[in-house]
Structures are given as C-alpha cells and as structure tokens.
Amino acid sequence: MSLKEEINRRRTFAIISHPDAGKTTLTEKLLLFGGAIHIAGAVKSNKIKKTATSDWMEIEKQRGISVATSVMGFNYGDYKINILDTPGHQDFAEDTYRTLTAVDSVIIVVDVAKGVERQTRKLMEVCRMRNTPVIIFVNKLDREGRDPFDILDELESELKIRVRPLSWPINIGEKFKGVYNIYESSLDLFTPDKQRVSERVEIDSLDDERIDEAVGDADAAKLREDLELIEGVYPEFDKADYLRGEVAPVFFGSALNTFGVKELLDCFVQIAPSPRPIEAEERTVNPDEDGFSGFVFKIHANMDPNHRSCIAFVKICSGRFERNAPYKHIRSNKTLKFAAPTAFMAQKKSIVDEAFPGDIVGIPDTGNFKIGDTLTSGEELHYKGLPSFSPEMFKYIENADPMKAKQLDKGIQQLMDEGVAQLFVNQFNGRKIIGTVGQLQFEVIQYRLEHEYGAQCRWEPLSLYKACWIESDDAEALAAFKKRKFQFMAADRDGRDVFLADSPYVLQMAQNDFPKIRFHFSSEF
Ligand code: G4P
Numbered sequence: 001m002s003l004k005e006e007i008n009r010r011r012t013f014a015i016i017s018h019p020d021a022g023k024t025t026l027t028e029k030l031l032l033f034g035g036a037i038h039i040a041g042a043v044k045s046n047k048i049k050k051t052a053t054s055d056w057m058e059i060e061k062q063r064g065i066s067v068a069t070s071v072m073g074f075n076y077g078d079y080k081i082n083i084l085d086t087p088g089h090q091d092f093a094e095d096t097y098r099t100l101t102a103v104d105s106v107i108i109v110v111d112v113a114k115g116v117e118r119q120t121r122k123l124m125e126v127c128r129m130r131n132t133p134v135i136i137f138v139n140k141l142d143r144e145g146r147d148p149f150d151i152l153d154e155l156e157s158e159l160k161i162r163v164r165p166l167s168w169p170i171n172i173g174e175k176f177k178g179v180y181n182i183y184e185s186s187l188d189l190f191t192p193d194k195q196r197v198s199e200r201v202e203i204d205s206l207d208d209e210r211i212d213e214a215v216g217d218a219d220a221a222k223l224r225e226d227l228e229l230i231e232g233v234y235p236e237f238d239k240a241d242y243l244r245g246e247v248a249p250v251f252f253g254s255a256l257n258t259f260g261v262k263e264l265l266d267c268f269v270q271i272a273p274s275p276r277p278i279e280a281e282e283r284t285v286n287p288d289e290d291g292f293s294g295f296v297f298k299i300h301a302n303m304d305p306n307h308r309s310c311i312a313f314v315k316i317c318s319g320r321f322e323r324n325a326p327y328k329h330i331r332s333n334k335t336l337k338f339a340a341p342t343a344f345m346a347q348k349k350s351i352v353d354e355a356f357p358g359d360i361v362g363i364p365d366t367g368n369f370k371i372g373d374t375l376t377s378g379e380e381l382h383y384k385g386l387p388s389f390s391p392e393m394f395k396y397i398e399n400a401d402p403m404k405a406k407q408l409d410k411g412i413q414q415l416m417d418e419g420v421a422q423l424f425v426n427q428f429n430g431r432k433i434i435g436t437v438g439q440l441q442f443e444v445i446q447y448r449l450e451h452e453y454g455a456q457c458r459w460e461p462l463s464l465y466k467a468c469w470i471e472s473d474d475a476e477a478l479a480a481f482k483k484r485k486f487q488f489m490a491a492d493r494d495g496r497d498v499f500l501a502d503s504p505y506v507l508q509m510a511q512n513d514f515p516k517i518r519f520h521f522s523s524e525f
Contacts, residue, residue: 016086104272106135164250312365371419423493464500499519
C-alpha cells in the first residue's frame with residue numbers, strides 16, 4: 001500500500017466525557033465491532049475507582065493498566081482505527097489535554113440525563129482551540145433522561161458549537177424503542193441486550209408504513225413530527241463544516257446495550273478526517289511528505305522504582321516511521337535509533353517495523369525525552385508546544401532533607417519534563433511553585449520524589465486563583481506591569497512571564513489597569 005493510501009485509511013481519535021457518562025463502555029463496544037475483542041467486559045477501565053482516591057498507589061496500579069490501553073488500534077473494514085485513551089480521573093486532566101493534541105478528531109459522550117458536565121465543557125475548549133472535528137454521542141437512552149431537543153440546545157450553548165442530529169431517538173427510558181438513522185434513512189429497533197446488535201427494519205422512506213408497524217402509530221407520528229422540526233431548524237449536515245470544527249453531528253444510543261454504536265462507527269469512518277497537516281514553528285507539515293516526523297505527547301513512567309524507564313508515546317505526523325532508522329532528536333541535536341518501538345493493536349503491544357501518520361508508537365526511554373519533543377528524519381522542525389493550562393491548585397515545594405537538595409532538583413525537573421505537573425519559579429523570592437489540576441498530583445509527586453529520587457519534599461500552602469501567561473506589544477507597558485506586580489511574577493518552565501493572580505478581583509483589576517497587557521489562560525496563544 002502506498003503512503004497516501006495508508007494515511008487515508010487512518011482514523012485517530014479520542015473519546016472524551018465527564019466521568020461515568022460511558023466512555024469506557026463505548027470504547028469497548030467499538031473494539032467489539034472492530035473484532036479487537038470478542039466479549040463485552042474485556043476492556044479494563046482505567047477509571048479510578050471512587051473508593052481509591054485517597055490511596056494513590058492503588059490509583060497508579062490502576063493507571064498502570066492504561067499503558068496497555070493507552071492506544072487501541074484495530075482494523076474496521078478498510079480503515080485502521082486508533083483510539084487514544086484518556087484518563088478517567090479529572091485530577092489527570094492535563095494528560096487528556098495533551099492527548100487531544102495527538103488526535104485528528106474527537107467523540108464526546110454525554111449522559112442523556114445529566115447533559116453537559118463540567119469536564120466536558122473544559123475538554124471542548126481544548127478541541128475548539130485546535131478546530132478539532134467533534135462528533136457527539138448522547139448515551140444511556142435506555143434510562144429516563146431529558147428531552148432530546150433540550151439536550152441539543154444545551155449542547156449548542158454549553159459546548160459553543162453548532163449541532164446537527166444525524167440520528168433520532170424514538171422515546172426514551174422504559175419506552176425507548178429505537179433510533180431513526182437520519183444519515184442513512186434507516187430504522188433500528190432497540191432490544192436491551194449487551195451482546196447483540198440491534199434489529200434493522202428495512203424502510204424506503206420516512207412515510208413507509210413499516211415504521212408504524214414497528215413502533216406503533218403514535219410513536220411513528222411523533223417521529224415524523226420531530227424530524228420535520230429538525231429539518232426545519234437545523235441546516236443540512238455539511239461535512240466541510242464538521243471538518244472545520246464548526247458543526248458537531250449528534251448520535252443517540254445506549255453504549256451498554258450496543259445500541260446506536262454501529263451507526264456511529266459507520267458514519268464516523270466515513271466523515272472523520274484522516275491525519276491532517278500539522279503546524280510546526282517552521283512550516284506546515286503534510287502527512288504524505290517523504291520525511292518522517294513526529295512528536296512526543298505523553299510519557300508514561302514505569303512505576304518500578306529500581307528502573308527509571310518510561311515509554312514515550314510518539315504521534316507520527318509525516319512520512320514512514322521505521323524501526324532502527326536514524327532519527328534526529330531536535331532538542332538535543334542527537335541522532336537516535338529505536339530498536340524496540342511498539343505499536344498497539346487489538347489491545348496487544350508488539351514491536352513494529354514500520355508505522356504511518358496517525359499511528360502512535362511507544363518508545364522505551366531512559367530519560368531522553370520531554371513532552372513536546374520533535375523527532376524527524378533530519379529536518380530541523382519544531383512542532384508547536386503542547387498547551388499548558390492554568391493549574392487549579394498551587395503549592396510551594398520545599399526541601400525537607402537538606403542533604404538531598406540535588407536529588408530534589410533533579411526529581412522535580414524530570415517529573416515536570418514528564419508532564420506530571422507545572423513548575424513556576426517566583427521571580428521575587430526564587431521559590432518553586434507546583435501547579436496541578438487536583439490534590440492527587442501533589443501526592444503522586446511527593447511519593448515519586450521519595451521513591452525514585454530519594455528526596456523529601458514538603459508542601460506549603462499558597463492561595464492563588466490563576467496563572468496567566470502575559471504578553472504585550474508595548475515593551476514599556478510590560479516592564480511597568482512586571483515592576484508593579486513583581487511579587488506575583490513567575491517564570492514557567494520555558495522562562496516565560498506568568499502573572500499569579502490571587503483572586504478573580506485582582507485579575508480583573510490588573511486587566512482594567514493595564515489594557516496593553518494580554519492575559520492568557522493557556523500557554524498556547
Ligand atoms: P466512563 O468511562 O465515562 O467513566 O463511564 P463507563 O463506561 O464506565 O460507564 C459508567 C456507568 O454507566 C457504568 O455503570 C456503565 O455500565 C453505565 N453505562 C454505560 N453506558 C450505559 C447505557 O447506555 N445505559 C445504561 N443504563 N448504563 C450505561 P457502573 O454501574 O458505574 O459500572 P459497571 O459496574 O456497570 O461496570
């Protein structure tokens with residue numbers, strides 16, 4: 001197969017949702033259709049059990065599972081599908097943000113009873129930053145939930161994207177009868193069953209009497225009425241709008257009952273994008289270029305303290321990746337060869353000889369890689385940095401064992417390179433501040449510093465609201481701001497200016513008082 005053909009058949013995406021909406025269940029059902037697994041229940045959730053939140057070693061053990069399921073590759077018809085898994089626990093949201101930089105599209109799962117929840121809103125913001133095409137699957141139709149029109153309105157207003165239903169439910173909860181597939185003009189009847197696929201009713205058009213026979217006169221009439229309304233309210237589905245990230249097709253179903261999932265998958269492979277051109281600092285790189293290039297979007301540490309080894313996950317952006325070929329590691333300017341790159345097929349990890357754009361390879365590493373590093377077959381390219389978002393929690397990190405200062409510094413640096421949390425250095429007092437999304441990350445850092453580096457740390461409370469990356473076209477204004485706020489100025493890992501606002505009010509005042517300064521809540525602007 002030519003490089004172009006390999007690229008065109010690839011679909012690399014992530015499934016995102018608020019915890020409990022059904023991401024794991026949907027993933028599993030997609031794997032069932034791809035023949036990658038044969039029975040339901042085979043996918044281990046990397047969701048962290050709620051009871052375990054105070055015991056993070058247990059969490060890490062559970063997270064260990066996610067190395068195997070980090071990328072799930074399988075063939076579906078002519079397509080090669082790569083699902084990139086994202087951590088279920090929201091304290092590891094930063095991992096999810098980074099994974100989203102390595103996908104070409106996203107499926108969002110929403111619980112029909114709960115609608116759009118916080119985590120989903122935040123993840124959608126990341127998709128919007130990159131115009132990532134999004135498909136929405138409204139799940140759990142077998143349970144009582146909200147009116148589908150209300151859900152559509154909420155999706156539009158909360159996720160700030162136009163929506164277009166491509167399937168439509170007939171009733172909901174106990175009375176749920178099935179979905180009408182608008183995209184294919186077909187009708188599927190619901191039978192609650194975890195293993196079996198739904199029953200399809202052959203129909204010629206929406207007027208077909210077989211619909212009335214299948215679901216009853218009243219529901220058939222309601223379906224026709226709903227669809228008329230949909231056709232009147234929502235413009236026809238336009239694939240180009242979807243690919244630009246401007247409109248999100250919506251499907252309804254029940255992942256647990258394998259219902260509406262095949263419709264989703266069949267439509268997905270047809271409309272979802274194959275690997276797209278990617279922006280590097282120097283130029284736009286097309287996937288079908290001859291030269292290989294890729295970037296590291298995730299580093300998974302081995303939890304065995306005696307072997308500080310990791311797996312670096314590399315997303316292939318262009319060309320053909322080959323085992324043992326010399327590749328340039330741009331940041332260090334070194335040539336590296338990889339003898340044991342692994343690929344992820346049907347839940348198995350195995351050494352591969354070659355891989356193509358859209359694929360993810362896992363490279364065993366002993367500390368060469370940082371998140372965001374670029375690899376190429378020679379060209380000097382830098383893929384744009386992965387975005388960091390303002391952390392939600394901040395603490396000073398202090399050395400608790402004066403004899404081990406060096407170990408602590410090294411540990412902090414390496415853990416930050418791995419993307420465990422964010423480090424800021426206060427410009428006023430030189431103290432180190434660690435920013436995280438959740439409390440769990442502090443525990444992870446403390447434990448790993450102790451067990452992997454032999455260093456002891458202590459946390460000191462710090463009450464901050466947000467870290468904002470600042471810039472200005474006016475050097476004088478920038479200098480004046482930094483002077484006025486010198487106690488609250490910090491440098492991020494790359495030495496960029498960050499303003500630490502301790503309350504929404506302070507931030508608002510700063511924005512009012514310094515109109516020439518731009519405040520950003522993500523490092524990518
Ligand atoms: P997540 O990865 O997004 O966190 O969600 P997950 O798939 O684990 O699903 C969360 C819960 O919702 C699970 O129940 C799952 O069985 C259930 N679920 C998923 N899809 C559907 C659906 O279509 N209908 C109904 N009624 N339930 C659904 P649980 O009790 O938390 O776990 P389990 O003991 O069933 O595994």
